[in-house]
Amino acid sequence: MDEKQTGSFYTPVSLVKYMSMHAIGRMNAPSILEPSVGDGRFVDILSKYDGKIDAVEIDSSKIMDLSKRKLPNVELICNNFIKYSLESEKKYNLIIGNPPYITKKVLSETERDLSVQLMKFWSLPDSVFQNLWVSFVLGALKLLDVDNGAIFFVLPFEFLQVHYAEKLRCFLEEKFNLIEITTFKESVFPDIEQDVCLVYLTNKKGIEPIVKYTTVNNIEDFNVIEYSEIRRNKPLKKWSNSILSDDEIELLKKLSEGYKKVGDLGYISPGIVTGANGFFIINKSRVESLDCKELVIPVIQKGSNVSNLLFFSESDFKELVESNKNVWMLNLSNVDLASFPTELHNYLSTGVRDELHMRYKCEKRKRWHDVPIIPTGDLLFFKRFNKLPRLVVNSAGVFTTDISYNIRLSSEYDPLSVAFCFYNSLTMTLCEYNGRFYGGGVGELVPSEFKSLAIPYKRIHKNSVKKLDRMLRSNLEIEEVLRYVDSVVLNDLSPDVLKQIKRIREKYLIRRLKVADNISHHEGNERQ
DSSP states (O other): OOHHHHTOOOOOHHHHHHHHHHHHHHSOOSEEEESOOTTSHHHHHHTTSSSEEEEEESOHHHHHHHHTSOOTTEEEEESOHHHHHHHOOOOBSEEEEOOOOOBGGGSOHHHHHHHHHHHHHTTOOGGGOSBHHHHHHHHHHHHBOGGGOEEEEEEEGGGGTOGGGHHHHHHHHHHOSEEEEEEESSOSSTTSSOOEEEEEEEOOTTOOOEEEEEEEEETTEEEEEEEEEESSSOSOSOGGGGGSOHHHHHHHHHHHHTSEEGGGSEEEEEOBOOSOHHHHEEOHHHHHHHTOGGGEEEEEOOGGGGOSOSBOOHHHHHHHHHTTOSOEEEOOTTOOGGGSOHHHHHHHHHHHHTTGGGSHHHHTSSSTTOOOOOOOOSEEEESEESSSOEEEEOTTOOEEBTTEEEEEEOTTSOHHHHHHHHSSHHHHHHHHHHOEEEGGGEEEOOHHHHHTOEEOOOOOOHHHHHHHHHHHHTTOOHHHHHHHHHHHHSTTSOHHHHHHHHHHHHHHHHHHHSOSSOOSOOOOOOOO
8 A cells, every 4th residue: 555545644743743742731641642653753752741651553563663662651552543442441631643544445344344333432424434534533532531631633624624524523513612723824745735734622611612723834833824713603514614703704694695595596416427538528530530420419528628718609619629629528328339330339349448337437327338418507617616716608508527517597597697796706705615625725616515605696787798708818817807796796895895805715715725925816727
């Protein structure tokens, strides 16, 4: 297994020192547990303090190496930590470390079963367990002296925002009245696209439940550059939103209540799932060589093919065709095999040779090459985005893969007006608030998050729509685009409120894109 499979990215020593000193400085910890000791970085530092330390490690060779070193007050335990947490009755005052991040797909059946047992112990659904770090958090909680202890872990940033961990976050809010989150402006692990955070969980006597969110520069500089607290808006569905204050969250909620939701505008569905885009989606030259002009449909599989515009026209599509982009999808459903051209028969044979017919989506079909077609939409929303989320009028009537959501509007809504109104400061900010982001700064909205966006819809004159399309195609700064749309659709809001919305959005962009300047330029809108 490589490092990504084993989750063995060792914590930088400077971060280990900070965490150890921070934890020991805040509490009396006569009993300490390091649940994934690795090469012993935490126990090296913690052993210098008073307190008995248990160090658990599944790898016997690492235990052997550590046993050769003089580590006072440290007991080495060679065991699977999840198994240890289920069997042990010991309680600890401090449980500290950097648990492995391993998707459950690569775990053995035995390892998965142990984690499922832990979910049952806490009466949590199995769906919460998608990665081993989840099990480490729950195993630590089982072994913690909850009234006189703390958990301090390095966790993937996704813990703060992913949907599958929402039940875990709510569960932890019930168990702890003080939750402290520390994030970093600069990457802790620059060699991988994995943002991390520090999560400190404890119970403090005599305080109201609170979530504290701190941003520091990097692991060498822990001076605070951003700080906020959430007291009233608990439980908080996404801890990543604790970057805002209670007042800022309440402002967004209040404003959202005054407008329609995207989900009210019509029917929304993901695009087509082919199971093998590289095979089914081809260019003009391949269509001609396969003699299958009557057996293809126009499709968009990359957001970069539809960049920086408001409405995607037939001429825009023709430009992609002439550039020999892969924008034609084989549509063979209900077509008699006997009618296929010889060249197409041969092409399908290469798919079988490459075992495409055995892929999960293809294998489930009656004929592996019959891709289910999802109807086109009046509008396309590209679910992943970089600096600016994008909603596009589908004037060309193209189909899409599941990179986008297809919106088929109810008759009372005008597609051009909806697309125009989408590009306002409030809706753009709500995309950040409702969504989540991944390594590299890619933002994403799942269907439920997209449908819950508020949009200040009103009928827009065609001349205004054309102007916005020109602005987008000209790559004008994002702030100029938003100012123009705001002047038309948010003209009922005061300048002060608009400034507050802008400040909130900038907080998210600085964190997501890891830059403090040049966040307003309209470029690179899609990472696919």
